[in-house]
């Protein structure tokens with residue numbers, strides 16, 4: 211059984227446009243898949259339907275055998291602990307330290323009181339430091355997050371997702387705000403996570419070249435529909451042109 | 465900025481100035497207030513102040529009593545502000561569009577805030593005076609109620625300004641509402657909230673004198689007492705201590721602000 215199964219998913223925020231149209235796809239455990247498509251195609255929306263950060267309209271999302279749309283509040287919380295999320299703008303709490311931000315990833319496992327009082331076990335703290343070490347930002351552990359560079363902040367974001375011990379990590383344009391160097395570091399880490407820890411990654415990307423380099427499989431979204439879904443090498447130039455539309459040819463190489 | 469805009473700005477300024485002059489003239493005509501006559505009384509008023517508001521040795525003997533009352537007033541202001549701040553925090557969390565639990569509570573919170581804010585502290589003193597009588601509870605409550613509205617409003621703004629991105633991230637990890645509020649919303653808005661609390665403490669120490677006159681408590685009551693007894697020496701001393709206290713509090717809060725912001 212696949213880890214994630216999306217069936218006939220539809221979504222619209224208002225009656226004017228249908229953002230997602232009949233999306234069908236499934237992702238097996240350990241896959242590294244990239245979703246590409248022009249701005250406004252619905253990539254972010256699709257990602258957020260998977261952990262129900264936006265409500266599913268019709269259709270189903272099955273994660274790890276559970277119907278995401280049917281979970282009550284408490285079970286949804288439980289389910290979200292198994293799905294890490296990484297954002298374009300890192301979404302850290304700027305005034306708190308790196309280590310505090312990493313430990314935020316444990317809230318889903320804690321009682322409300324335990325989380326509010328910040329009661330973390332020694333093991334959890336040790337794990338947080340180990341992760342920072344692994345991502346090469348251990349020296350920054352006690353710095354405030356707003357004093358870090360973008361690339362460093364994104365690595366904190368990755369640590370926060372990893373400490374959840376997730377089965378799936380959703381990345382919404384993780385490198386869109388980074389320079390090429392930092393981008394490569396982040397993509398390499400994501401790849402490493404997927405191969406070493408066996409965590410499934412779904413990565414929204416703007417850069418087709420990066421998607422081809424890193425993902426096993428690419429899914430192309432266009433105006434809310436999946437117009438391409440296949441192994442990365444199968445994504446030919448004319449398929450790319452179909453996804454992005456003819457006139458945006460030069461956009462692809464950026 | 466080019467010259468045209470500069471000239472336009474100047475013109476606007478002149479225009480506004482003319483309107484202010486016209487409005488001043490009109491309103492003094494309506495109220496039969498004579499500007500020149502009142503300006504003419506200023507020297508006499510100062511002469512009176514300098515001859516009567518003198519701190520004498522005799523007045524200084526009352527200083528311990530005055531300081532005790534002043535302390536009472538300062539602590540009442542601080543207590544009223546901080547206790548109101550706790551309630552305001554909950555009202556603001558309910559009222560803010562980003563952290564509200566449900567719409568009904570949000571409307572109630574905003575209504576309470578707006579009601580208590582839009583009635584001035586003097587009016588609150590008079591209203592509460594009827595039901596609680598002339599004692600320190602009335603003074604405390606008047607400050608408390610007025611502060612509650614103001615701080616709720618200010619806190620709602622601080623919360624709304626807090627970045628929603630980290631809230632989204634924590635929601636995605638499976639955090640609960642209170643975890644998100646305490647670890648993502650409050651850390652971001654806390655410096656601003658403390659700044660507002662300090663501002664309110666300053667304001668309340670000033671208003672407490674006035675409220676004290678009305679409700680018969682603290683330094684305001686003492687001021688009123690000696691004022692009515694025509695003992696202007698002590699009135700002068702009381703005024704001086706209040707001014708010193710307010711300046712001291714302002715200096716302290718400026719320092720605190722510098723550290724936290």
Ligand SMILES: Nc1ncnc2c1ncn2[C@@H]1O[C@H](COP(=O)(O)OP(=O)(O)OP(=O)(O)O)[C@@H](O)[C@H]1O
Pocket residue numbers: 223224227229247248249250251252253254255256
């Ligand atoms: N919260 C929302 N309310 C209303 N409409 C929305 C909302 N979020 C997204 N949309 C609309 O849904 C459509 C798809 O948006 P989405 O953010 O999913 O696209 P995207 O593929 O991620 O684009 P981008 O590459 O620019 O991030 C857009 O037309 C957008 O205007």
Ligand SMILES: [Mg+2]
Pocket residue numbers: 253254255382
């Ligand atoms: Mg997007």
